[in-house]
Amino acid sequence: MPARARRPLALAAAVATAAALGATALATVGATTAAAAETPLAGYELTWGIKQSYRTYVTGMAAGTFTPADGATQATGNGAFTFVDGTGTYDPEAHTLDLGFKGTLNIVSKAHGFDITLSDVKFDSATTELTADVTKTTAAGTTTTDDTPLATVTVTRDMKDMATKLTAEAADVLGSASYENAAGDPLTLVQKTTPTPTPPTTPPTTPAPTKTTTATPTPTPTATQTTTPSPTQTTGPSPSESSATKGEIVDGTLGWGVKESFRSYVVGSVAQGSITASGGATQATGNGVFTFVDGTGTYDTDADTLSAAFAGAVNFKGHETNGEYGLDLTLSDLKTELDGGSGELTADVDSLGAKSEDVVLAELKAASGQLTVQDGVIELDDVTATLTDAGAKAFGGFYTAGTELDPVDLAVAVDEDAQLPEDGGESATGGSGTSGGSGTSGTTGGTGTTGSTTGSITGGTSGSLASTGSDVPVGALGAASAVIVAAGAGVVVATRRRLTA
Known part of the structure; x- marks a missing residue:
């Protein structure tokens, strides 16, 4: 600096x-x-x-x-x-x-x-x-x-x-x-x-006499001043803000990892599954977050409202026995609704062949309720996502309602010539990201009732977040508590698999 x-x-x-x-x-x-x-x-x-x-x-x-x-x-x-x-x-x-x-x-x-x-x-x-x-x-x-x-x-x-x-x-x-x-x-x-105002000696519309003998005069605010001009933003976003206040969304991306601990569990040694992004959606390398594309919808910056839908799907599979899966969950047709910084994230949910449309998975809360168009783009980063009751059911009770999920990043273009920000992570396999395997994602734990402990859960040297998905420094989370989280999740899904069978 x-x-x-x-x-x-x-x-x-x-x-x-x-x-x-x-x-x-x-x-x-x-x-x-x-x-x-x-x-x-x-x-x-x-x-x-x-x-x-x-x-x-x-x-x-x-x-x-x-x-x-x-x-x-x-x-x-x-x-x-x-x-x-x-x-x-x-x-x-x-x-x-x-x-x-x-x-x-x-x-x-x-x-x-x-x-x-x-x-x-x-x-x-x-x-x-x-x-x-x-x-x-x-x-x-x-x-x-x-x-x-x-x-x-x-x-x-x-x-x-x-x-x-x-x-x-x-x-x-x-x-x-x-x-x-x-x-x-x-x-x-x-x-x-x-500051206590000093009464003016002349009407406020009369300019004060020029003082040419004072090198550094101290100005005194007057009690009758009625205008309050604001500072000019020479380094802020104002010069590039669009004059349009509402209209159609012409493109956009939604970045969301669902929940880090869930991704780790699916490809870990208990579920021994895979994650596949399709339909234009991609997954960042290292079992990272997903990016959904081709955003469409409407926006109104005066009312601070935004409604957007995104293409792409992501499938989670695990607990395979003789070609059948105890966990087979697909999320598609993701949509966001925001009003004053608060709103919902919905998706079509297909779990073990049973499909439900427009399930409200999470409640959203942005850091600011104000929507701003800059260079033809509305961008909202790190929007808090909290699991709903319907979302908890969609995950088969894997997490309880109120659990904080991975944050949501939104970027929508409102101008045909606008350039969307580049995706922060690289796609695992280009247009259709796939990750998985038997404990190939940094697995260091065991199986059965002890669950699994992945590299991202125990910390290691990767610097990723803890298994809870919250913004917790990895080094601060003890391995014992991480094992408990992973083990609990493993028991829930393993039990569900047995009941299904």
Whole structure:
């Protein structure tokens, strides 16, 4: 990251207020000094939850804690964090602000061996970066890295619920490579303390006299100002956003792995099965996620609604006996419906020859409810997917309702000339991905009632996620708990196979 001067930043700021202060500065200083003047800002708050699934992991599986201090707070219900007393400057020429905030956040898990403290949180709308000083305490000692970039922010005019994307540095801090480029929680800046206005000596429509003798005047906001121009987004997505607000989806892709532990189980030593993608769908190498293609449907960015259907199918087979399978599940005709960031994922489900159409497999929740067209594409990454009752039945009771599935990535083109982002993983076999075999996917466990433990479950050196499919750093998950998960799954399907036979 390029070196730059450290300036105090605040963790919650409202762009409109900052812009209003900037406008006041321009109205009260002469043309010869306006370019050099930066308006001081104070009283801001920044609210950001890092990532919901990470908070769930820390307080759940890791049995850890979040401890805000020095003015920082956390919302009830393991919610987002707020940093306070933000101060900094507003540049009236570039229409950008730079804020630093008070408050620290200590993240500790003795069970999984991490002790992390975030402090000196800063936000710079010019670089769209959110940074913090990161202190890590280990058995070897304590180290601090200043101004660590944690996320890039999609800056909006009202500075509320701004989309964030986690950085590679954030992935290192949080302990899982899967966090790199993943969608973080939305970020909001508001001004909580407004400076006391000084009554104007002239009507607000009369320009203030030019001050030519003052080298660095301090602007004073007026109580009668009615306009609140917003900062210009010179580095954000605005210049490339489409003017269209609703219409037809002309193409699109849906990336979804169903659930990592399920994929591992199917090709592992218990089910000894295979996974086959067809109809245009592909599977990433290494028993990875699936990509469904040829998206069609409609969108409305004013209403923040999207309805899309995708081509392709994926089949899971396992527990073969004399040419018959105890597990034979096909998902096809996947569809997504989103309204304000919430919605459903449906699919046609064929299980052992019995087909059900439009089964609601998962409830969806995007990090932000706002849909934005950029370069002719609407893109939503890391949409949370939670298994429904109907979805649990579709999987034969393999998982219970409420289980978090693999996240969903959506990219739909609304312009014929738009270029969809390339698939992050390579297809296993080109147009029709197939993976499988008897324990060929990193299998290290046994069979029978002990289940199987794959390389991705126990961690190894691959850096993949734990068998639960949640965003859990592999090294933090003990092998014993992983075996329990795999064994339980194996018993369920093995029992189902016997009943079927």
